[in-house]
Amino acid sequence: ASRFNALKADAVWQKVWDDARTFAADDNSPKPRSYVLEMFPYPSGKIHMGHVRNYTMGDVLARFRRMQGMEVLHPMGWDAFGMPAENAAMEKGVHPGGWTRDNIGVMKAQLKRLGFALDWSRELATCEPDYYGHEQALFLELFRHGLVYRKESSVNWDPVDMTVLANEQVIDGRGWRSGALVERRKLSQWFLKITDFADELLEGLSGLEHWPDKVRLMQENWIGRSQGLTFSFALSDGGSVEVFTTRPDTMFGASFVAVAADHPIAQALAADAPAAADFIALCKRGGTTAAELDTQEKLGFDTGLTATHPFDRTQRLPVYIANFVLMDYGTGAVFGVPAHDQRDLDFARKYDLRVRRVVSGGDETDPAFVGNTAYTGPGTLVNSHFLDGMDVTDAKRTVIQRAEGEGWGTGSTVFRLRDWGVSRQRYWGTPIPIIHCDACGAVPVPRDQLPVILPEDVSFDIPGNPLDRHPTWKHVPCPTCGADARRETDTLDTFVDSSWYFIRFASQPKDKPFDRGVAEKWLPVAQYIGGVEHAILHLLYARFWTRALRHIGMLDVAEPFAGLFTQGMVTHETYSRQVTETGSDGVDTITKPLWLSLDDIEKRGDGYIERATGEAVTVGRIEKMSKSKKNTVDPTGIVDQYGADATRWFMLSDSPPERDLPWSEAGIEGSWRFIQRLWRLFDGERLEESAAKNAELDRKLHQTIAGIAVDIEALAFNKAVAKLYELVNAIERAAPSGSRDTAIAALMRLIAPMAPHLAEEAWAAAGNDGLIADAAWPAVDPALLVEDEVTIAVQINGKLRDTLVMAKGTSSEALEAAALASDKIMRILEGKAPRKVIVVPDRLVNLVA
Numbered sequence: 001a002s003r004f005n006a007l008k009a010d011a012v013w014q015k016v017w018d019d020a021r022t023f024a025a026d027d028n029s030p031k032p033r034s035y036v037l038e039m040f041p042y043p044s045g046k047i048h049m050g051h052v053r054n055y056t057m058g059d060v061l062a063r064f065r066r067m068q069g070m071e072v073l074h075p076m077g078w079d080a081f082g083m084p085a086e087n088a089a090m091e092k093g094v095h096p097g098g099w100t101r102d103n104i105g106v107m108k109a110q111l112k113r114l115g116f117a118l119d120w121s122r123e124l125a126t127c128e129p130d131y132y133g134h135e136q137a138l139f140l141e142l143f144r145h146g147l148v149y150r151k152e153s154s155v156n157w158d159p160v161d162m163t164v165l166a167n168e169q170v171i172d173g174r175g176w177r178s179g180a181l182v183e184r185r186k187l188s189q190w191f192l193k194i195t196d197f198a199d200e201l202l203e204g205l206s207g208l209e210h211w212p213d214k215v216r217l218m219q220e221n222w223i224g225r226s227q228g229l230t231f232s233f234a235l236s237d238g239g240s241v242e243v244f245t246t247r248p249d250t251m252f253g254a255s256f257v258a259v260a261a262d263h264p265i266a267q268a269l270a271a272d273a274p275a276a277a278d279f280i281a282l283c284k285r286g287g288t289t290a291a292e293l294d295t296q297e298k299l300g301f302d303t304g305l306t307a308t309h310p311f312d313r314t315q316r317l318p319v320y321i322a323n324f325v326l327m328d329y330g331t332g333a334v335f336g337v338p339a340h341d342q343r344d345l346d347f348a349r350k351y352d353l354r355v356r357r358v359v360s361g362g363d364e365t366d367p368a369f370v371g372n373t374a375y376t377g378p379g380t381l382v383n384s385h386f387l388d389g390m391d392v393t394d395a396k397r398t399v400i401q402r403a404e405g406e407g408w409g410t411g412s413t414v415f416r417l418r419d420w421g422v423s424r425q426r427y428w429g430t431p432i433p434i435i436h437c438d439a440c441g442a443v444p445v446p447r448d449q450l451p452v453i454l455p456e457d458v459s460f461d462i463p464g465n466p467l468d469r470h471p472t473w474k475h476v477p478c479p480t481c482g483a484d485a486r487r488e489t490d491t492l493d494t495f496v497d498s499s500w501y502f503i504r505f506a507s508q509p510k511d512k513p514f515d516r517g518v519a520e521k522w523l524p525v526a527q528y529i530g531g532v533e534h535a536i537l538h539l540l541y542a543r544f545w546t547r548a549l550r551h552i553g554m555l556d557v558a559e560p561f562a563g564l565f566t567q568g569m570v571t572h573e574t575y576s577r578q579v580t581e582t583g584s585d586g587v588d589t590i591t592k593p594l595w596l597s598l599d600d601i602e603k604r605g606d607g608y609i610e611r612a613t614g615e616a617v618t619v620g621r622i623e624k625m626s627k628s629k630k631n632t633v634d635p636t637g638i639v640d641q642y643g644a645d646a647t648r649w650f651m652l653s654d655s656p657p658e659r660d661l662p663w664s665e666a667g668i669e670g671s672w673r674f675i676q677r678l679w680r681l682f683d684g685e686r687l688e689e690s691a692a693k694n695a696e697l698d699r700k701l702h703q704t705i706a707g708i709a710v711d712i713e714a715l716a717f718n719k720a721v722a723k724l725y726e727l728v729n730a731i732e733r734a735a736p737s738g739s740r741d742t743a744i745a746a747l748m749r750l751i752a753p754m755a756p757h758l759a760e761e762a763w764a765a766a767g768n769d770g771l772i773a774d775a776a777w778p779a780v781d782p783a784l785l786v787e788d789e790v791t792i793a794v795q796i797n798g799k800l801r802d803t804l805v806m807a808k809g810t811s812s813e814a815l816e817a818a819a820l821a822s823d824k825i826m827r828i829l830e831g832k833a834p835r836k837v838i839v840v841p842d843r844l845v846n847l848v849a
């Protein structure tokens, strides 16, 4: 048999598929539809192994469903706006557009080289006007329906680079490029009303049964619905302060009230008390995220005010400004119950405030005692007057009812979710289609003036947003009154681009964002595959966008992704050499690893040495492939060496797809050898028209056909691959027969989703017409799925003593004889005959001794 020339076959079949438009999806096909989608890539330069793994998984499912007779939509495009392009512009002096489009060219060729079954006719790039122009139209539709608004909001401002920084560009409070201390600045920005959909987005999660539980939980926590009570305390100065609590049951344990540094009460106090102003400034220096607030030391400033307890007018609680209260959650003010909230307890210990336990867990030695751990569990109310003896749930309900009855509070729901700020002070993004007029305010760009095209003649030689200083672009007449007006120079968050691309893939008319009828034929996406890093924001925004379009009557789809799968990462060993450097003080020396790439090292004995220096190399942990650790393996080199099919095969074979896949040379070589083994089977001698049967092999084949269909649907590719190995072993062991020929012919189709080039080559060589990509998945003969062997339990007096593997349908007499002949049974019976024998055919033999 000859050798499979993968490189040649790859090129041949990729061209055939391209020319025949084999994988173009037909909107009007009468077949059942399936939309298979992987998260589209950011065109960063070259594809990496993570892409290869992600797209291989989707590809196997897409090809398999086609063979199952479905019309499959499997598109690809580019999430092409974003900061790296601007960084490249600043660092290398290239234009973001040129850089991006060059990268797309390279990466597209790389994807094609892997033979993915993609409908390239639907390719889109979010940086092109024929995509973002429609996005602008959608933005204005949302605006028209009141789902877009403008408000002041703070941003990270780099005073040296004079630019707004994204959160990930702020490192330890400093600008990533300039190293300057970052300031907070207020800017007027655009927001999308995602909070209007908070309830829907939360409730929708329960219907997403084909999503990983952990992703649903992350979304649930992000939305963060809390139910409780909102009410006001009367203050000693005649004013009042409104608080939100999820624990109205703990009311009698309250020992203070605290407001956020931005709260109007704090601000008013700061106006004439410098000490208060200093404290507020101190609070603002720290981080402001909930996570940062949780870990900081709890600090407070006593305002001198007191608050009257609503149930006990004689009780006066001190009012503090506190650094752990957030202004934009609830009402920006709380009452503190140290015994039952850890932050409150830390605070009370520091400022020596009363700690009174009001919920008893029932098992504490001293019910009144509170150590340094707050009790947050369930229990019974104590020290709480009319609430005493109730459990927490009843007490909550009782307090809310009483507050509502007496008119001083209301049961309320609060969400952690904030509205989505979409303004970015960046060049490389979708221009926000708004014109600012001094007389008319913010005016939408009229529909016939869309798209608002991003000017290409910009420079990056000075800091700031190039759109702001472009000589002409922003100066336009007001669409309403004709006066001189200015374009909005902010662009949209790139998460907007990825919030609807799957709709545009399904339908891309020229004159509108999508054709509703066509999009609804394809949507929702049957299977979405991508990285878990998108589990929260991207998926939440896409879900919101889809629901918003439904709300305004543009598309009747509730959830965009019916199935979701988050794949594991591709990992690799790391290599390094220790280097010693003088520390920043110029005196101390520090040792740190210098990371080395596979190209920097070579094998020497059991280990490696660095090529350049000959020094010994430390083999480090297996980690996610990353540029910083230099442990990446470039897919291009691998495909050129081993071919597309071996590369794909390795991506599917070794690890469950949700787990990390350690890259190894031995692994890819093993895959390559297996591809060659398959080829030898396909290319070998075959009996002509032989009638000879091999019942065992027939059964193995049909079990494999049925089994891997289930595995592929469950995305358990490694299991499917394991079954294929078994089948191949069985075929190789089998003597020539008609059954063997049939199994080999079927095997071509079974491997076609995973190793499509080899499959096409073998299919053609075997004289078949058409493409194997269009062939039907082999039919299963249900009769052959039935197991022919059964395990028989052998019991003595009802106790399991041995098991026997017997042919199915073995007679009762034969089972009894086999049981009595078992060594174990003979030993236990010590040569005596049983008093009675009970046989349940195909199940068990019970001997009564």
Ligand code: ANZ
Binding pocket: 226, 244, 245, 246, 247, 250, 324, 325, 326, 327, 328, 329, 330, 331, 332, 333, 334, 335, 336, 337, 339, 340, 341
């Ligand atoms: C009294 C109380 C007693 C509370 C107790 C908790 C435990 P979740 O569940 O996360 O919604 N809180 C309310 N607004 C806040 C704000 N702006 N900044 C910081 N904390 C705030 O948390 C709700 C609880 O967090 C509320 O219930 C409030 O403290 C606090 F044993 O009220 B609680």
Ligand code: ZN
Binding pocket: 437, 438, 439, 440, 441, 478, 479, 480, 481, 482, 483, 485
């Ligand atoms: Zn105007």
